[in-house]
Amino acid sequence: MAAPDIHRFACTRCGACCNRAPEVALSEAAALADHFVFRLMVSLYWLPDRPVPGQNADGGFYERKRLLADFAARASPTKAFRDGKRVPYTKYLVFSALAADTRAGHCVALMDGGCAIYPQRPLACRTVPLHYSRGDHSAASDLAAFVASPGYRCDTSDTAPVLIDNGRIVDEPVATARHQARQVALNDRRWSTAIARQVGNPAAADLALPTIAELQASAGAGAMTTTMAPAWRVAVDIGLMTPGDYQALLARQLALLGREIATADCPPTTRETLLAMHTEYQRLRENR
Ligand code: SF4
Ligand code: SF4
Incomplete structure (x- = not known):
């Protein structure tokens, strides 16, 4: 055996x-x-x-x-x-x-x-x-x-x-x-x-x-x-998320992005990505 x-x-x-x-x-x-x-x-x-x-x-x-x-x-x-x-x-x-x-x-x-x-x-x-x-x-x-x-x-x-x-x-x-x-x-x-x-x-x-x-x-x-953002926008389009849920998620990520940009110990390319995301999410919040 x-x-x-x-x-x-x-x-x-x-x-x-x-x-x-x-x-x-x-x-x-x-x-x-x-x-x-x-x-x-x-x-x-x-x-x-x-x-x-x-x-x-x-x-x-x-x-x-x-x-x-x-x-x-x-x-x-x-x-x-x-x-x-x-x-x-x-x-x-x-x-x-x-x-x-x-x-x-x-x-x-x-x-x-x-x-x-x-x-x-x-x-x-x-x-x-x-x-x-x-x-x-x-x-x-x-x-x-x-x-x-x-x-x-x-x-x-x-x-x-x-x-x-x-x-x-x-x-x-x-x-x-x-x-x-x-x-x-x-x-x-x-x-x-x-x-x-x-x-x-x-x-x-x-x-x-x-x-x-x-x-x-x-x-x-x-x-x-x-x-x-594309995934969350599609979620709103198909009714999985309300526009309010989407905006709340953007706001939570913006708050975290602000903290991470200030404190993160990451390479310059990652920091650039975080800054670009911050700009995009701010624009999406302003355009609501
Ligand atoms: S990778 Fe480790 S520290 Fe990070 S969420 Fe998973 S269990 Fe927690
Ligand atoms: S390396 Fe092994 S012991 Fe250490 S946290 Fe991961 S799974 Fe647990």
Whole structure:
């Protein structure tokens, strides 16, 4: 009989993995708008419709496709050249809210070595050491890579609780947070689909969303970000937010932007981004 494949983990709250600002779901951003300056992140992923030769086809590939389909606002069929042949791919357009990195090397909510918003922390933080956008198939290798990160003081000793048991994530808070993250993405689908409809729409040029061509051109550099204003304006258009909610969000982000611009320990390019956001949100407040 094969030995059980058990992986243990406990967080000692050393704070070492709070080394950057978190990425959250669109609808998580409103509740956290007093803590983080959010940017709308637009990501484009390409996946072949079938595993390419040499790619892991043991179910991990299909789990990745299912997860992307759950988190994507739009999945469009396309073709790409592989070994000189045009083969079917799917393009997934994903929207999320990325907190601006306004502190050098750590999340803005990390204070005195601990999370200052622990009960309110984003779902991405609740699923640590795994990420909810990654499948169960890679959980054991993801855990191994995470705990091996320099400076991380996670407890993986024999006394730590079991996180993964024979490929199943059994830690209840982590499993629940992963389930909630997928649920939030599905609940946000109407919103994200409405934003996706404005991508490349000449009538919505004032929303300043990146086009698919721009996203493709930036594929090597990762996703593109813009202010949250387009997402919140679309939310008003489809009745998910009132104009008053939208203005209140702008006001909360403006107050935080003012504090961050005055105190943030960030590179000049980030400061320029914060200043540009401040100018834009002030204009949107004045034009109401
Ligand atoms: S929100 Fe809290 S738990 Fe999440 S990265 Fe920031 S400090 Fe860490
Ligand atoms: S590095 Fe490990 S122990 Fe430290 S806060 Fe992150 S999960 Fe917890």
